[in-house]
Amino acid sequence: MSETIKKFLYLNRKAPYGTIYAWESLEVVLIGAAFDQDVSLAFVEDGVYQLTKDQDTTGIGMKNFSPTYAALGDYEVKKIFIEKESLDERGLTLDDLQHLVWEDEDDDWAEKDSIKLVSREEMTALMEDADVVFSF
């Protein structure tokens, strides 16, 4: 019997604070990681702000959960897609975002990049290709 591995795509569309969507999505990803599925994360529109560096939440009384994204590699989440047009529209580049990596146990724990910049067209194809899309 073969186990069914499904392609899960978590689509993150909202800014990190102000709504609970970003944190909820991250929690679901971390919990879902226990089920050994094929997991991808996508960040589009204001969702790209979730990964920006140097977040400071002291003024809004919420926990700064941005350090948690760096743990995704530990949870075997290695495919993180950022939509280029969303960055461009907000005057951001990849340099404004955290550098996320995963460690390859089979390659002497070498750090490998998790983030991949994709075009809107490629993002559409990723959504088409996924078995399940969770939109947050």
Next chain:
Amino acid sequence: MPIEVNGKSLETDEEGYLANINDWEPGVAEVMSKEDDLELTDEHWDIINYLREYYEEYQIAPAVRVLTKAVGKKFGKDKGNSKYLYGLFPYGPAKQACRYAGLPKPTGCV
């Protein structure tokens, strides 16, 4: 129910985890382990300290799977398995070690 640590009363939730992570001091682990009839060794402290470092860096408690892998990497492959961790913490690394370390219940603890 609050626990008494070095003359201070610290708030805990219904499962015995510290309500406020900043209340933690080594005495918390001592008091909690005494209640479980467990004597803490250096090996226990390695795990407790590692969990605190992990939380400090990532703001979450690691899932057991993640902890197991990390312990193997940091303390040697022979220790990177659940048998070793359950040997130290019979109630489970999440339920016991994270609690002693003052962390909330791990995310991904299913």
